[in-house]
Amino acid sequence: MRRALVLLSGGIDSTTLLHYVKKTLRREVYAISFNYGQRHSRELEMAKWQAKEVGVVEHRIVDISFLKDLAVSALLDEKAQLPSWEEAQQGTPSTYVPNRNMILLSIAISYAESRRIPEIYYGAQRQDYSGYWDTRPEFIEAMNRVLKLNPDFQIQIIAPFVNYRKADIVRLGLKLGVNYEMTWSCYRGGDEPCGVCPSCVDREKAFKEVGLHVK
Amino acid sequence: MLSEIQKAIIKRSSIRIILPDGEIDILKGRIVNAEKGDKYGEEALLELINSKGEWRIEPLEHTPPTTITEGWLILKDRIFPSKGYNENFSLLFSKLDFDREELFKFMNWVKNTRFTGFLVSTGGLLAFSEGEPMYARALVQGSVYTGSDAFLHLVNYAGELDVYIASQSAVMVFSSAMLNPSTMEPSEIQRMRLRFAEEGESGIIITHERLEIFDDGLRIVNSTDTSFTTRAFPDIERKAIVGIAGQEPRPIRAMLISTEDIKLLQDIYDRSLKILGGKIGKEMLESIIEENENTRKDPDRMIATMRTMLERAKDIGGKAWLKKHRDELTDGIEQIKNEELRKKLEKLFEGI
Numbered sequence A: 001m002r003r004a005l006v007l008l009s010g011g012i013d014s015t016t017l018l019h020y021v022k023k024t025l026r027r028e029v030y031a032i033s034f035n036y037g038q039r040h041s042r043e044l045e046m047a048k049w050q051a052k053e054v055g056v057v058e059h060r061i062v063d064i065s066f067l068k069d070l071a072v073s074a075l076l077d078e079k080a081q082l083p084s085w086e087e088a089q090q091g092t093p094s095t096y097v098p099n100r101n102m103i104l105l106s107i108a109i110s111y112a113e114s115r116r117i118p119e120i121y122y123g124a125q126r127q128d129y130s131g132y133w134d135t136r137p138e139f140i141e142a143m144n145r146v147l148k149l150n151p152d153f154q155i156q157i158i159a160p161f162v163n164y165r166k167a168d169i170v171r172l173g174l175k176l177g178v179n180y181e182m183t184w185s186c187y188r189g190g191d192e193p194c195g196v197c198p199s200c201v202d203r204e205k206a207f208k209e210v211g212l213h214v215k
Numbered sequence B: 001m002l003s004e005i006q007k008a009i010i011k012r013s014s015i016r017i018i019l020p021d022g023e024i025d026i027l028k029g030r031i032v033n034a035e036k037g038d039k040y041g042e043e044a045l046l047e048l049i050n051s052k053g054e055w056r057i058e059p060l061e062h063t064p065p066t067t068i069t070e071g072w073l074i075l076k077d078r079i080f081p082s083k084g085y086n087e088n089f090s091l092l093f094s095k096l097d098f099d100r101e102e103l104f105k106f107m108n109w110v111k112n113t114r115f116t117g118f119l120v121s122t123g124g125l126l127a128f129s130e131g132e133p134m135y136a137r138a139l140v141q142g143s144v145y146t147g148s149d150a151f152l153h154l155v156n157y158a159g160e161l162d163v164y165i166a167s168q169s170a171v172m173v174f175s176s177a178m179l180n181p182s183t184m185e186p187s188e189i190q191r192m193r194l195r196f197a198e199e200g201e202s203g204i205i206i207t208h209e210r211l212e213i214f215d216d217g218l219r220i221v222n223s224t225d226t227s228f229t230t231r232a233f234p235d236i237e238r239k240a241i242v243g244i245a246g247q248e249p250r251p252i253r254a255m256l257i258s259t260e261d262i263k264l265l266q267d268i269y270d271r272s273l274k275i276l277g278g279k280i281g282k283e284m285l286e287s288i289i290e291e292n293e294n295t296r297k298d299p300d301r302m303i304a305t306m307r308t309m310l311e312r313a314k315d316i317g318g319k320a321w322l323k324k325h326r327d328e329l330t331d332g333i334e335q336i337k338n339e340e341l342r343k344k345l346e347k348l349f350e351g352i
Helices: A012-024 A042-054 A100-114 A137-147 A166-175 A198-209 B002-011 B041-049 B072-079 B100-112 B147-156 B168-177 B186-199 B226-232 B259-280 B282-295 B299-324 B326-330 B339-350
Strands: A003-007 A028-035 A058-063 A119-121 A156-158 B015-019 B022-027 B030-036 B056-059 B089-096 B117-121 B124-129 B132-140 B143-146 B161-166 B181-184 B203-206 B211-215 B218-223 B240-244
Touching: A003 A012, A003 A100, A012 A028, A012 A042, A012 A166, A028 A042, A028 A100, A042 A058, A100 A119, A100 A137, A137 A156, A156 B041, A166 A198, B002 B015, B002 B022, B002 B030, B002 B089, B002 B100, B022 B041, B030 B041, B089 B218, B100 B147, B117 B168, B117 B226, B124 B147, B124 B168, B132 B147, B132 B168, B143 B147, B161 B168, B161 B226, B168 B203, B168 B211, B168 B218, B168 B240, B181 B186, B186 B203, B186 B211, B186 B218, B186 B240, B259 B282, B259 B299, B259 B326, B259 B339, B282 B299, B299 B326, B299 B339, B326 B339
Parallel strands: A003 A028, A003 A119, A028 A058, A119 A156
Antiparallel strands: B015 B022, B015 B056, B022 B030, B089 B161, B117 B124, B117 B161, B124 B132, B132 B143, B181 B240, B203 B211, B203 B240, B211 B218
């Protein structure tokens, strides 16, 4: 069975991706998650639960919380005000963590190469294009071009949902039997989702579109 | 099947190619998914492309999961495995027959994929480096045009196109050498080859039998594809074109606008000729009419001519006279879809 590594945050997109890679593509799945100092570290608990649910070979949670001291982002600073959903649609939102995704992918590549895993699955999706440059097809294509330079082991980054909207992802996840109650989207952290941050609003819109009411 | 994939990529269409044992999905010109049994992605794509089974095409109704995030730059070598592929110069598509709108889309494809190579039509060629037009040559009624004139002629009257993919160094040497070409007798060719090799120079030698490109003395292209040389250079016959690279070529600046926008611009231009013609003086009007056939193909030239006429008409007739005709002169500008062109025209007439 072909090996695959999934970048798993514990949110809707990467959790659906985990189930898709395991159940549809039937890969031998490894998962990697990151504590990068995010306010909503609760998502990592969800990631653990989902990795166990799917039955991954190994789930690593890598601590890169030093990023909190280096990078400026409303996602890393407890005191910073989070943007509204409307504000987040205007260019790059304050929740953008500078170059986070390339850092996460680079660490994932190192892990994958060490374990001879040829495929890395990345949950980028279309609704993030406008605000986050590192979720666009061109970014993934460029990363793959760099990876082609490795003469010893060829790794490919694959983003199955890069042309999907969040509602499309949820629709697919429901078919795959994903338990979305065990996913976390809220940027604010805390015990209950705030319901007003851009991530909560996106989540609610996606569920509403497929006719569901899940917190 | 390969030609269907090629067409879908170029026309940026969304299709599903269904084979007995799998399928290939193309979304807006990008190959995004391939499935064959338990295999997905590039691995499945390569097997499906080489399979011999029957296939059919359906429109792509829903966005599939993207199992292929490789772009054109990576896939091109795999899905267009032309015989004798040479990274410096290879035929990619043969005899593409486009109407103007399709050609328009194709030119966008050239830009978006940062295509490097040559487009060859009967009597002309365009050289592209990273999606930018670097050199254009067109033979029109016995005269050779280069630069934006040739570019616009080729875009408007291209006919069937052959597309050659080439290395950037081959295109840059070619474009630079063609800035200063000279015609020689075939007996001189061997001497030129020796000169390129001994002096380590860069340049080109073109005859109907062969295309040679030398980069720092090395012959990086030695093509006997006579279709390229006879179609692009029908005028050289038994002679040779030789060029030595030196001056760095600059991208050709030419606006690529739709048929509808060209028609609207030509209407505005013709009306300007009619209205302003009576004011600007016989001598000037005659010289404009003499150049008219070429001017009407080139948006920038039409705008430049209108600007000259407006200034002259303002000197002679005065601002009030121009103002009286303002609505008539500017009619149709707001319908132009190309933003750059519309703004240029608005700016042209804003002073009236």
